[in-house]
Amino acid sequence: TTNHRIALIPGDGIGNEVIPAARRVLDAVAARHGLGFTYETFDWSCERYLSQGAMMPEDGLDRLRGHDAILLGAVGYPGVPDHVSLWGLLIPIRRGFQQYVNLRPIRVFEGVPSPLRGAGPGDVDLVVVRENVEGEYGEIGGRLGRGLPEEMAVQEAVFTRKGVTRVLDYAFSLAERRGGRLTSATKSNGIVHTMPFWDELVAERAAAHPEVAWDQEHIDALAAKFVLDPQRFDVVVASNLFGDILSDLAAAVAGSIGIAPAANLNPERDFPSMFEPVHGSAPDIAGRGIANPLGAIWSAAMLLDHLGHPEAATRVTDAIATVLAKTPVRTPDLGGTATTED
Amino acid sequence: TTNHRIALIPGDGIGNEVIPAARRVLDAVAARHGLGFTYETFDWSCERYLSQGAMMPEDGLDRLRGHDAILLGAVGYPGVPDHVSLWGLLIPIRRGFQQYVNLRPIRVFEGVPSPLRGAGPGDVDLVVVRENVEGEYGEIGGRLGRGLPEEMAVQEAVFTRKGVTRVLDYAFSLAERRGGRLTSATKSNGIVHTMPFWDELVAERAAAHPEVAWDQEHIDALAAKFVLDPQRFDVVVASNLFGDILSDLAAAVAGSIGIAPAANLNPERDFPSMFEPVHGSAPDIAGRGIANPLGAIWSAAMLLDHLGHPEAATRVTDAIATVLAKTPVRTPDLGGTATTED
Ligand SMILES: CC(C)[C@H](C(=O)O)[C@@H](O)C(=O)O
Ligand SMILES: CC(C)[C@H](C(=O)O)[C@@H](O)C(=O)O
Numbered sequence: 001t002t003n004h005r006i007a008l009i010p011g012d013g014i015g016n017e018v019i020p021a022a023r024r025v026l027d028a029v030a031a032r033h034g035l036g037f038t039y040e041t042f043d044w045s046c047e048r049y050l051s052q053g054a055m056m057p058e059d060g061l062d063r064l065r066g067h068d069a070i071l072l073g074a075v076g077y078p079g080v081p082d083h084v085s086l087w088g089l090l091i092p093i094r095r096g097f098q099q100y101v102n103l104r105p106i107r108v109f110e111g112v113p114s115p116l117r118g119a120g121p122g123d124v125d126l127v128v129v130r131e132n133v134e135g136e137y138g139e140i141g142g143r144l145g146r147g148l149p150e151e152m153a154v155q156e157a158v159f160t161r162k163g164v165t166r167v168l169d170y171a172f173s174l175a176e177r178r179g180g181r182l183t184s185a186t187k188s189n190g191i192v193h194t195m196p197f198w199d200e201l202v203a204e205r206a207a208a209h210p211e212v213a214w215d216q217e218h219i220d221a222l223a224a225k226f227v228l229d230p231q232r233f234d235v236v237v238a239s240n241l242f243g244d245i246l247s248d249l250a251a252a253v254a255g256s257i258g259i260a261p262a263a264n265l266n267p268e269r270d271f272p273s274m275f276e277p278v279h280g281s282a283p284d285i286a287g288r289g290i291a292n293p294l295g296a297i298w299s300a301a302m303l304l305d306h307l308g309h310p311e312a313a314t315r316v317t318d319a320i321a322t323v324l325a326k327t328p329v330r331t332p333d334l335g336g337t338a339t340t341e342d
Numbered sequence: 343t344t345n346h347r348i349a350l351i352p353g354d355g356i357g358n359e360v361i362p363a364a365r366r367v368l369d370a371v372a373a374r375h376g377l378g379f380t381y382e383t384f385d386w387s388c389e390r391y392l393s394q395g396a397m398m399p400e401d402g403l404d405r406l407r408g409h410d411a412i413l414l415g416a417v418g419y420p421g422v423p424d425h426v427s428l429w430g431l432l433i434p435i436r437r438g439f440q441q442y443v444n445l446r447p448i449r450v451f452e453g454v455p456s457p458l459r460g461a462g463p464g465d466v467d468l469v470v471v472r473e474n475v476e477g478e479y480g481e482i483g484g485r486l487g488r489g490l491p492e493e494m495a496v497q498e499a500v501f502t503r504k505g506v507t508r509v510l511d512y513a514f515s516l517a518e519r520r521g522g523r524l525t526s527a528t529k530s531n532g533i534v535h536t537m538p539f540w541d542e543l544v545a546e547r548a549a550a551h552p553e554v555a556w557d558q559e560h561i562d563a564l565a566a567k568f569v570l571d572p573q574r575f576d577v578v579v580a581s582n583l584f585g586d587i588l589s590d591l592a593a594a595v596a597g598s599i600g601i602a603p604a605a606n607l608n609p610e611r612d613f614p615s616m617f618e619p620v621h622g623s624a625p626d627i628a629g630r631g632i633a634n635p636l637g638a639i640w641s642a643a644m645l646l647d648h649l650g651h652p653e654a655a656t657r658v659t660d661a662i663a664t665v666l667a668k669t670p671v672r673t674p675d676l677g678g679t680a681t682t683e684d
Binding site: 154191 | 423424425429433455457458459460478479480481483484485487490491493494495496497498499500501502503504529530532533534535536537538539560561562563565566567569570582586587590591593594595
């Protein structure tokens, strides 16, 4: 047996319901594929913040460092401002562990109708590759003249050659492996310093991957095309903010945010990577046992793939597809009456 | 007769086809509503840039200043970088004339099927109010270490109390007039300086407009909801970048970018306002006489409304609705075979 150490951070709300479900799936897979998982569970969350003043301990990253991967549920809690909960846990892990690729596959499954008339099962099968550690999200900036009529806030977006190049290379290689095409999200017509730089680097990396067909679209037009013609996309590479928007949008196009998974990857494996469903902590339904576990389970499949077990991973995604196509088991977000446990 | 001086800037590509069509509609309306229009046409465009080195003359804004309104087609031309064409014409006009509101109404018309299964005629009727002169689009920023491994680009987003407050007040007043609701687009969980400031100002202006029900959504979730449940939105207020993305997305949800109009408003009327279809110059179909003129015609209706002729404006939008609902006349982008002229 290959043994892997997995850090579980259920977090808040339905995170505490979907992570145990994903763990059961991992254990079932382990039994059949000769794998072993040792779990350590961390109670890092908004609840911890409210009682102890911090989302995670000061040496949080050190405690995670020895694990092979992290499975995160969701963070967020009414009364705790989002920028506290996220910048106190999720974002420090992404950045501290150089998880510079946020990978978000989107598929239309049989049994989960897309809200789009024209999108049937198998039609949409794309991956958003989102830059995950720099760009528009940052701590550089601040306020001037608080409360005065002249008050202003500034926010600096920082794009580095190194940071952009590495995520582009990942995306081009992925497009190559998939035998597909790459689309770059830009906005160089409006955002005149960082986005033309992004475009230049895309052209540079494209030259280094001549076998990949590629194009680019401004984010406004691209968002529209995700609705008008999602079939045409394969690998879509985008900055931190644009990737965030496009991946939620694509998950909606596929009919459900509850199923969408994400992998925060450190491709060099210098640090553990982190896997988390795209959905949030959903305080409105938390505690009722009706959260959709498929986002967490698909995230666990991505974890298996990252740890070198692609067959086990495929077995899990095939199981998701089978349940959706061949059984009526569906949580309420998909119009069913099943529980998370079901 | 009330006489109005209108500046026409057809611009590039299909701008030269749709502006004459909109002008014919204005003239027809003028005859029936006792209005008079005097037009002055400006050849400012990428073609001008290629022959004379600038999109418009240095005193361009001065030449426009005496007009009551500006009707713009589209700018953009293969070979002229977008940031040249746009920052040389469109954006200087928006900013120089303090057109700080970009108003983009979106409707699902009978006869133009939405790509969404669940959206029928009349279901979706929303307005995106986009901040139009500051925010994420700006000239502050630059490059360091060009060509070096350490190269980086930075871009500063600037949000001012004055700039945000005025567009919010416009949006809240509009929601009040429509008897509707307001949704604010934010991303204060990721963009931690400017977006929490935006949220604070929204809460402040909401307190000043207690009769308007409002909420806020992060841009990623909001983009998803535009697809999953567009019916629920009425007035959506957003920053420059977010409004750009949401309005294209909403136009796609309504089934056509070719119909969507935009008004760049200076609500104080210190300067002329500018009206332009959302679509671009579409070099691929330019010159063939098949461009959809409805975006330009609806923009002309918004111009009429702004100049104090709401009945004439409604007459035009009613005519658009009638043509789409009761006749087969449709340009190829809507699946028909009609010409712009038809
Ligand atoms: C062309 C571009 C700069 C412009 C914008 O983003 O403002 C366009 O997309 C629009 O929406 O008018
Ligand atoms: C919660 C938020 C900061 C986060 C992001 O935007 O990165 C989330 O939307 C996501 O996509 O993981």
